[in-house]
Amino acid sequence: MTRTQLLWTLWIIGTLALAGVAGARIFVTGDRTAFLPGQTTGVHHQLEIACETCHTSKPFASTTKVRKDINKTCVTCHKDELKAADDSHPKKKFTPPRMAQFWDKVDGRFCTTCHSEHLPEVTLAGMVTIQGDYCVACHSEGEQDVRVNRASHADLTFDTCASSGCHNYHDNRALYEDFLVKHADSPWIAEDPVHAASAAARQRPKPDADAIRTYLAALPPAPEPHPQDEAIAHDWAGSAHAAADVGCASCHAPKSETAEEIAANWVESPDPQEICSSCHKAEAKTFRLGRHGTRTHPKLGKPRDAKHITRDVGWKADKELLAQLDAYLSDATPPPLMSTAEARVPLHAEAMGQELTCTTCHGPHKVDVVKAQVESCTSCHADDHSMAYEGSPHHQLWQAELAGDLPPGSGVTCATCHMPKEETSKGVVSNHNQNDTLRPNEKMIRPICMDCHGLRFAIDALADPDLVANNFAGQPSRTIESVDWAVRRVDQPDEGSNQ
Numbered sequence: 001m002t003r004t005q006l007l008w009t010l011w012i013i014g015t016l017a018l019a020g021v022a023g024a025r026i027f028v029t030g031d032r033t034a035f036l037p038g039q040t041t042g043v044h045h046q047l048e049i050a051c052e053t054c055h056t057s058k059p060f061a062s063t064t065k066v067r068k069d070i071n072k073t074c075v076t077c078h079k080d081e082l083k084a085a086d087d088s089h090p091k092k093k094f095t096p097p098r099m100a101q102f103w104d105k106v107d108g109r110f111c112t113t114c115h116s117e118h119l120p121e122v123t124l125a126g127m128v129t130i131q132g133d134y135c136v137a138c139h140s141e142g143e144q145d146v147r148v149n150r151a152s153h154a155d156l157t158f159d160t161c162a163s164s165g166c167h168n169y170h171d172n173r174a175l176y177e178d179f180l181v182k183h184a185d186s187p188w189i190a191e192d193p194v195h196a197a198s199a200a201a202r203q204r205p206k207p208d209a210d211a212i213r214t215y216l217a218a219l220p221p222a223p224e225p226h227p228q229d230e231a232i233a234h235d236w237a238g239s240a241h242a243a244a245d246v247g248c249a250s251c252h253a254p255k256s257e258t259a260e261e262i263a264a265n266w267v268e269s270p271d272p273q274e275i276c277s278s279c280h281k282a283e284a285k286t287f288r289l290g291r292h293g294t295r296t297h298p299k300l301g302k303p304r305d306a307k308h309i310t311r312d313v314g315w316k317a318d319k320e321l322l323a324q325l326d327a328y329l330s331d332a333t334p335p336p337l338m339s340t341a342e343a344r345v346p347l348h349a350e351a352m353g354q355e356l357t358c359t360t361c362h363g364p365h366k367v368d369v370v371k372a373q374v375e376s377c378t379s380c381h382a383d384d385h386s387m388a389y390e391g392s393p394h395h396q397l398w399q400a401e402l403a404g405d406l407p408p409g410s411g412v413t414c415a416t417c418h419m420p421k422e423e424t425s426k427g428v429v430s431n432h433n434q435n436d437t438l439r440p441n442e443k444m445i446r447p448i449c450m451d452c453h454g455l456r457f458a459i460d461a462l463a464d465p466d467l468v469a470n471n472f473a474g475q476p477s478r479t480i481e482s483v484d485w486a487v488r489r490v491d492q493p494d495e496g497s498n499q
Helices: 003-027 042-046 063-084 097-103 177-182 196-202 209-217 230-237 248-252 259-265 272-279 281-287 306-312 319-329 369-378 393-402 414-418 455-462 465-469 482-489
Strands: 421-424 427-430
Touching: 177 482, 196 421, 196 427, 209 230, 272 281, 281 427, 306 319, 369 414, 455 465, 455 482
Parallel strands: none
Antiparallel strands: 421 427
16 A cells, blocks of 8 residues: 555545544534534523424434424424414414415514524524514515505615514514504503502511511421521511411421421422422423523423434444443533523623522522512622612612502512513412513513503603613603504504403
């Protein structure tokens, strides 16, 4: 063999070996982050190690199959949000044959038409990855030409459709014409500005120190060898847990009844995700949908299994070889909990390195609404909006409520807007998906802002980025004309209209 032939042989062998290692990383197990085609967006960066969360297709599946499968996974996480929004542009609107003429322009049958991942260089707000004038594809011709049937739109360009206060592609609950007309004349601030669900949650009477001492004295002694800590017991006795007869053993030794069972099964530091969610199911469900809790989502991709992969390719390997493969390739998985160290938003330096669980924001024994609704947020977040909360008009109302100068529900906390409460048949629950009303911010108009403010003021305020940044210290500097346009175009709806 000549020297040239030897070098070519070595080069081919080396190339095949590297290709084999890369193929194993992609198609068997192992850390595949090196193969990311581009940075993931927003909350998705928490999932980028678990590729199978979104990429569920089998290897070598057709492009059509891959596209359909990826779009199914979008709905897996976002279906509840779209249902609640009464989606303005659902998939079913674009599937009839008469809509085929639009598929080449903007194919509304697929989420990825407008929201393609791994394209940070073209990703706009809301993870939109197409040009901002996408509305022109359908609303510029024939009966759908908005410039013809809406005089107010005649001189507008199509890249202004999604401007703040005008239209959202999916969620227009506070922006559709009948609603704008009905609430066009509402005052800028309500006569009785109170968030009703928050008021209901805060009206539970708090026991005084004497009542707590009397209550604790009547309790049986704590099971050995777990003596009762006086400070913890005092905090617990004034909490909703005590009022609901949820004692120490309920969390530290669940399903144990006798003193002997409690002593034998006692867990000093129970897993808050497991224990808290066993009772607070609604809060746990919504927590998994937000950025703080995405890592606990039940549909998160599981680690690749060498046994499963080798079976799929028709290779029957013995247990010892499979164990060696798993140990060698070591499939990477996301940490079980989100950490502040991974955040892509401004945070205080002292907040770095915390894992986000229920007890990160809530004391395990004490119900402290100041900590849970304000301090837990402002002690971590260092963006302009969060930093401007203290001293803002909303903060002043909260201070007045805490002082007893205003009724429950009058104060506006971080949680009031970003984790709003709602009354259900089972009582008041808090939406722990802190992103649910965040983007686009018009989503918070109906469930939050309009408890205290008029529609016009809410739209104008949320459309003013400077006012948002300073936490609404002042008046809106711009006026959104959509309310006036709607009033001129639509008659006042009769009673019973969809409001």
